[in-house]
Amino acid sequence: MTRILHVLDHSLPLHSGYTFRTRAILTAQKAMGLDVRGITGLRHSADGPRVEEVDGLTFHRTPGNAEGPAGLKEWREIGALADAIVALAEEWRPDILHAHSPALDGLAAVRAGKKLGIPVVYEIRAFWEDAAVGNLTSTEGSLKYRLTRQLENMAVSGADHVMTICEGLKSDLVSRGVLPDKIGIMPNGVDLTMFGEPAPRDDALADALGLGSGPVIGFIGSFYDYEGLDDLIAAMPMLIERHPDARLLMVGGGPMADELKAQAEASPVADAICFTGRVPHSEVERYYALTDIMTYPRKKSRLTDLVTPLKPLEAMAQMKLVAASDVGGHRELITHGETGVLFAPDDPANCANALADLLDARGEWDGYRERGRAHVRDNHDWHRNAQRYQVVYQSLLGDPGNSQRSNAA
Structure with a gap:
């Protein structure tokens, strides 16, 4: 059974559009016969055990905290999450790391994937620099905006495949020079x-x-x-x-x-x-x-x-x-x-x-x-659209180079 480890900013039991989309993805993948788990970074704010089961889904937590000035703090978050992924992989041995935005998760998965020798899918639900502008916590073109955008570019470059939730995000990535064939679309959906x-x-x-x-x-x-x-x-x-x-x-x-x-x-x-x-x-x-x-x-x-x-x-x-x-x-x-x-x-x-x-x-x-x-x-039915992930996973695991990496892990 193929094992997929989803790398997340936060998860259930917290309630948000982000966690509900995650629940829908993991639930649909379980129904398809995949073995799935999630791991959250340091920004998951709910108290709870290191390993938590919610709605029949298993989530692992990253221990510790990151301190320091802006930039260094985020880099330490990436390192802590990457280390937690590697530690979990030694026990659970996933076949694919599937990271979900923001870029901190993508970069942690890329770092861990290289160490483990397994492929990485990075899924972008929104460009977080634009979300910060929409939330009035940043301005377009500011230093924070440009740094966040650069982290996104680094995560996209390091991943083996990229998913977005819509054509708008894909088109923007293509305009940045990302090959269209590297980008798939998994639209927002509803569990009917x-x-x-x-x-x-x-x-x-x-x-x-x-x-x-x-x-x-x-x-x-x-x-x-x-x-x-x-x-x-x-x-x-x-x-x-x-x-x-x-x-x-x-x-x-x-x-x-x-x-x-x-x-x-x-x-x-x-x-x-x-x-x-x-x-x-x-x-x-x-x-x-x-x-x-x-x-x-x-x-x-x-x-x-x-x-x-x-x-x-x-x-x-x-x-x-x-x-x-x-x-x-x-x-x-x-x-x-x-x-x-x-x-x-x-x-x-x-x-x-x-x-x-x-x-x-x-x-x-x-x-x-x-x-x-x-x-x-x-x-937009999750149980139908989740098949799109399967095509991506099979292409990554079917590639001779990726198969050798997976076996080495």
Whole structure:
């Protein structure tokens, strides 16, 4: 049985889009007959044992901590994770190291892979220098930005094969000089076995939140600046002009939460905007069930043009209507007028009109829902798409040079 060791920034039991994608990958690979484990670096912040089983998956932790000035600290993190990979490999003997961004994980896997003589796959879920700009913790072109980008280039260069989650990231790597044949795509996906019939609307919860009986526009996720939620709040007065009984449901939290709440409180339609705060993951379907349209008004930036989000796919799997800004990452997931609607980014008026038009087109809702669910089933089902990894693994293990390296390990 082929053994794959996934090298990770953090994992379950922490909850994030990153850990849910990891869970979906490992679960699908187990179902395919692969023997999989994960190992996390020093940035996994949850307390727990050195070896932890969560949801039937095994994760190993890297001990210790890294100190020092910026640059040296990260290099020490890479070294600690590489040493932990080598130590685990002496016991468990993986056939392939499959590292997932950020670049610190990729570089640790490359270092360990060379020492062990086994191939390395490096998977990029986002360029972390662009994510830092989107999170307002860095600026494009800064020293930190350029250093992070250089680490990414080093990880890509050292890996035997690279995976990205979308065409936007692949195209950017090709523009940097990476050979297209070295790059595969594993799109964001949904584990459809987790989605049966959509949950029924909980009228008691709707009443408790003051949503009334009119249409509900929803956002469920993290409140980052690049999500454009300020534009969504700014769109509400214009939407209310056409649909006075419409409501906005905001589920989640994050760095922009306080600013967004203040903006909503100052809105002339403040009573139509509801914030729930963060809710347990097990409760999320109850909140999806309250919504008619899930809205993703991401601002236009390198991050949103290059990276495809997961949330619109989850909404389609939940049989929800989807409206999203017309940025590159959304265009890879949503076909305007077929599986959802797209509106101009950074434009509250256009957002409001798109939402109002969709509310007016109630007779078309079932078609949107059915086409959206079919799109996820045909193109973004983890249990189907995980076969793409198998092709990459077999090509690496089938190469005579890599086979000798694997046997030597």
